[in-house]
Amino acid sequence: xxxxxxxxxxxxQGFIRKYIFSLDHKVxxxxxxxxxxxxxxxxxxxxxxxxIHMIWPTAVLPLIGEIKPETYLSLLTxxxxxxxxxxxxxxxxxGFGNYFLPIQIGAPDMAFPVLNMLSFWTTFVxxxxxxxxxxxxxxxxxxxxxxxTPLSALPSAGPGEQLGADLWITSIAIxxxxxxMGALNFITTTLDLRAxxxxxxxxxxxxxxxxxxxxxxxxxxxxxxxxxxxxxxDRNLGTSFYVPLVVVNGQIMAHKGGSPLLWxxxxxxxxxxxxxxxxxxxMGVASQILSTFSRKPIFGYKAMVYAIMAIGLLGFMVWxxxxxMSGMSPYSAFAFSVMTMAxxxxxxxxxxxxxxxxxxxxxxxxxxxxxxxxxxxMFVSGGLSGPFLAQPVLDIPLHDTAFVVxxxxxxxxxxxxxxxxxxxxxxxxxxxxxxMNETLGKVHFFATLIGTYCIFMPMxxxxxxxxxxxxxxxxxxxYLHRLIPLNEFITYVAIITVAAQFIFLFNLFWSMKKGAKAxxxxxxxxxxxxxxxxxxxxDNFGGxxxxxxxxxxxxxxxxxxxxxxxQTDPVTAxxx
Amino acid sequence: MATLSPTIAIKDxxxxxxxxxxxxxxxxGGDGPEGGGFSDYGARLRRARLGLIVGLTSVLMIxxxxxxxxxxxxxxxxxxxxxxxxxxxxxxxxxPIPLLLVNTFILLVSSVTMELARRQVTRQxxxxxxxxxxxxxxxxxxxxxxxxxxxxxxxxxxxxxWMAWRELADRGFSVATxxxxxxxYLLTGTHAVHLAGGLVxxxxxxxxxxxxxxxxxxxxxxxxxxxxxxVMAFLWIYLFALLWFTR
Numbered sequence: 001x002x003x004x005x006x007x008x009x010x011x012x013q014g015f016i017r018k019y020i021f022s023l024d025h026k027v028x029x030x031x032x033x034x035x036x037x038x039x040x041x042x043x044x045x046x047x048x049x050x051x052i053h054m055i056w057p058t059a060v061l062p063l064i065g066e067i068k069p070e071t072y073l074s075l076l077t078x079x080x081x082x083x084x085x086x087x088x089x090x091x092x093x094x095g096f097g098n099y100f101l102p103i104q105i106g107a108p109d110m111a112f113p114v115l116n117m118l119s120f121w122t123t124f125v126x127x128x129x130x131x132x133x134x135x136x137x138x139x140x141x142x143x144x145x146x147x148x149t150p151l152s153a154l155p156s157a158g159p160g161e162q163l164g165a166d167l168w169i170t171s172i173a174i175x176x177x178x179x180x181m182g183a184l185n186f187i188t189t190t191l192d193l194r195a196x197x198x199x200x201x202x203x204x205x206x207x208x209x210x211x212x213x214x215x216x217x218x219x220x221x222x223x224x225x226x227x228x229x230x231x232x233x234d235r236n237l238g239t240s241f242y243v244p245l246v247v248v249n250g251q252i253m254a255h256k257g258g259s260p261l262l263w264x265x266x267x268x269x270x271x272x273x274x275x276x277x278x279x280x281x282x283m284g285v286a287s288q289i290l291s292t293f294s295r296k297p298i299f300g301y302k303a304m305v306y307a308i309m310a311i312g313l314l315g316f317m318v319w320x321x322x323x324x325m326s327g328m329s330p331y332s333a334f335a336f337s338v339m340t341m342a343x344x345x346x347x348x349x350x351x352x353x354x355x356x357x358x359x360x361x362x363x364x365x366x367x368x369x370x371x372x373x374x375x376x377x378m379f380v381s382g383g384l385s386g387p388f389l390a391q392p393v394l395d396i397p398l399h400d401t402a403f404v405v406x407x408x409x410x411x412x413x414x415x416x417x418x419x420x421x422x423x424x425x426x427x428x429x430x431x432x433x434x435x436m437n438e439t440l441g442k443v444h445f446f447a448t449l450i451g452t453y454c455i456f457m458p459m460x461x462x463x464x465x466x467x468x469x470x471x472x473x474x475x476x477x478x479y480l481h482r483l484i485p486l487n488e489f490i491t492y493v494a495i496i497t498v499a500a501q502f503i504f505l506f507n508l509f510w511s512m513k514k515g516a517k518a519x520x521x522x523x524x525x526x527x528x529x530x531x532x533x534x535x536x537x538x539d540n541f542g543g544x545x546x547x548x549x550x551x552x553x554x555x556x557x558x559x560x561x562x563x564x565x566x567q568t569d570p571v572t573a574x575x576x
Numbered sequence: 577m578a579t580l581s582p583t584i585a586i587k588d589x590x591x592x593x594x595x596x597x598x599x600x601x602x603x604x605g606g607d608g609p610e611g612g613g614f615s616d617y618g619a620r621l622r623r624a625r626l627g628l629i630v631g632l633t634s635v636l637m638i639x640x641x642x643x644x645x646x647x648x649x650x651x652x653x654x655x656x657x658x659x660x661x662x663x664x665x666x667x668x669x670x671x672p673i674p675l676l677l678v679n680t681f682i683l684l685v686s687s688v689t690m691e692l693a694r695r696q697v698t699r700q701x702x703x704x705x706x707x708x709x710x711x712x713x714x715x716x717x718x719x720x721x722x723x724x725x726x727x728x729x730x731x732x733x734x735x736x737x738w739m740a741w742r743e744l745a746d747r748g749f750s751v752a753t754x755x756x757x758x759x760x761y762l763l764t765g766t767h768a769v770h771l772a773g774g775l776v777x778x779x780x781x782x783x784x785x786x787x788x789x790x791x792x793x794x795x796x797x798x799x800x801x802x803x804x805x806x807v808m809a810f811l812w813i814y815l816f817a818l819l820w821f822t823r
Contacts, residue, residue, distance in 0.1 A: 111623050180634040188627045218630065222637030230645060233762065238752035240665075241645065245655055257654030257665040257755065262645055269641075 106195025209284025282419020294361025403463025
């Protein structure tokens with residue numbers, strides 16, 4: 001076929017054009033994925049160092065030496081920043097979104113491939129700039145991933161607040177620009193490149209999640225970028241947007257009249273939608289996998305779509321719940337509190353729909369399914385502490401304790417990571433043409449599930465017992481003495497759980513070379529990526545254009561010849 | 577028999593919307609150098625415009641962030657260390673109004689010339705298939721170089737803004753003098769950076785004409801840059817008004 005030949009002729013041949021500066025969304029998706037993989041191991045190593053320091057504050061570690069209090073704060077800052085930006089935002093959206101959004105809607109590529117390549121490489125530069133903060137004089141910044149002013153605005157405020165903090169802000173600004181370019185591409189692709197028959201309401205829920213996530217990113221990252229520019233000006237040009245009259249080490253600073261709360265408002269206007277940027281793609285993946293492995297249509301497809309939209313919309317109206325401690329008016333706090341609790345409604349709709357999907361399903365407990373169920377489990381466990389923290393009267397005593405650490409790690413960190421794992425095990429056969437090892441996958445799942453619960457569940461208790469967060473050293477504090485054994489337990493489990501991740505790493509790379517050959521549709525799923533070759537050709541569908549005749553989750557349709565109808569099956573498939 | 581004249585009105589070719597089933601251009605995507613026939617350019621133009629709308633949303637969010645910061649910061653009282661009283665530190669900025677008005681005029685004129693350039697290339701693109709028929713002549717397609725005029729006016733605006741900065745500094749308002757002057761520099765500077773981005777796109781479009789790129793591809797570049805340019809002009813009027821009313 002002439003067109004096929006022409007299309008294949010477009011596939012770049014040289015190594016650099018094919019693997020480094022590739023315009024192919026699949027290669028770019030993998031680049032994002034592996035960047036996030038490197039980042040997650042860096043972030044995890046930092047968290048281990050923190051856990052070790054918490055229980056043995058004076059231990060001298062090989063290569064690193066003794067962790068000083070300011071080093072602890074640097075670890076905390078870099079752990080949060082790396083995980084939130086370069087893992088939880090990068091892997092689910094940049095990685096899987098890039099790889100599978102065009103295929104799932106039947107497009108040959110993203111709308112703007114050059115822009116797509118630019119957004120990956122911009123992200124990469126952002127990561128390098130961030131990591132560079134470790135190696136400059138003074139080291140990495142101390143101000144936490146939220147970068148609260150005036151600490152983050154004053155170079156004299158601490159050792160890491162000099163060049164390290166400038167690099168941190170620059171890295172975030174670069175990441176913002178990359179994310180804005182990515183969001184532009186995702187939105188345009190979803191609106192403009194859908195195949196014939198792929199109406200919006202026939203899109204898989206993964207595509208809906210990536211689409212809404214892109215809209216959130218488009219609106220949120222611009223505001224973070226503006227906040228970051230103001231912070232850079234405060235730090236380097238002597239303006240006073242954020243810094244009030246302040247005395248550091250007995251010296252009056254030149255700044256005057258700025259408001260630290262301005263930073264908090266701008267930051268959290270981004271920061272809360274960012275939570276949903278991290279978790280929405282996981283919700284999409286969980287919906288996709290629960291339906292496929294229960295052999296049932298997703299329960300309430302439309303409700304799921306509207307719930308994603310509602311979560312996205314409400315996500316922009318609740319940023320103030322991060323600032324209950326700031327002395328805001330009780331009326332504002334009340335409004336933010338009510339809006340926050342309102343998010344429980346669409347979240348509950350999603351949760352019950354997931355359970356409804358499982359109910360009476362012929363469930364196949366393969367590794368992707370286990371991680372999808374694990375996602376729901378983490379989402380519920382982490383989500384249930386949300387309504388507590390949404391109330392100012394409860395948030396004020398709990399805010400600076402380990403309770404909040406438990407809450408956001410379960411719902412944002414671990415749940416989103418489970419979404420990433422589920423997506424990895426689910427799409428690995430399509431991406432690499434081989435199956436991942438099931439036994440290793442299950443060992444990895446149970447180790448991670450039990451491990452993360454053992455780490456984060458006791459933290460709720462630690463928080464209620466008033467163990468403060470962000471403190472580098474508390475073993476000498478009398479009232480916390482009785483909490484030391486529990487802290488030791490958490491650290492031991494953390495070490496084991498981190499070790500278990502090497503099972504995943506081994507399985508990932510071993511299966512790429514030695515895994516069993518995968519067929520085009522090993523999970524007997526319905527969406528478009530399973531109707532093309534494994535791995536997909538350069539233009540995704542080998543020169544022909546898919547035509548969509550069915551919804552995304554038509555499992556067990558009465559009268560159909562098999563228990564699933566693919567989206568590309570002819571209309572008459574039911575009548576066979 | 578119809579005669580073809582340069583004022584012929586030809587609507588954009590719209591083969592259909594995504595959901596209605598359009599085959600995207602071969603070769604995977606929109607911004608590659610390859611393209612198929614005329615209809616592909618229609619799809620690419622539509623996609624580029626959609627991308628522009630989405631991209632402009634993010635640009636506007638940056639200015640939304642700055643605007644809310646300005647309103648917030650203007651209302652924050654500050655402690656005066658000498659008197660122990662809360663005061664407002666928002667000094668009235670002595671803006672160089674005549675110069676800024678001249679700049680505004682230049683930018684608005686450039687928006688008009690940009691629009692003329694956009695319509696000119698749209699006409700050329702519409703007539704391109706006709707011109708490709710052997711033996712058919714529709715006259716000289718080269719008109720007044722509106723694109724170059726726009727580039728010159730855009731550079732003139734940026735130079736004018738630079739002069740306004742110098743003037744402000746001469747009047748004693750540096751970036752850190754007062755939050756009010758900080759915002760003047762911040763907003764004009766960020767706007768200038770965005771306008772400079774538009775200028776780069778314009779210069780690329782002009783170069784594309786010299787490099788004999790297909791007129792349809794040039795049309796997409798000029799069209800998208802044109803809309804971007806208009807938005808930047810409106811944005812400047814908004815920022816000028818904001819700075820005037822909050823000075």
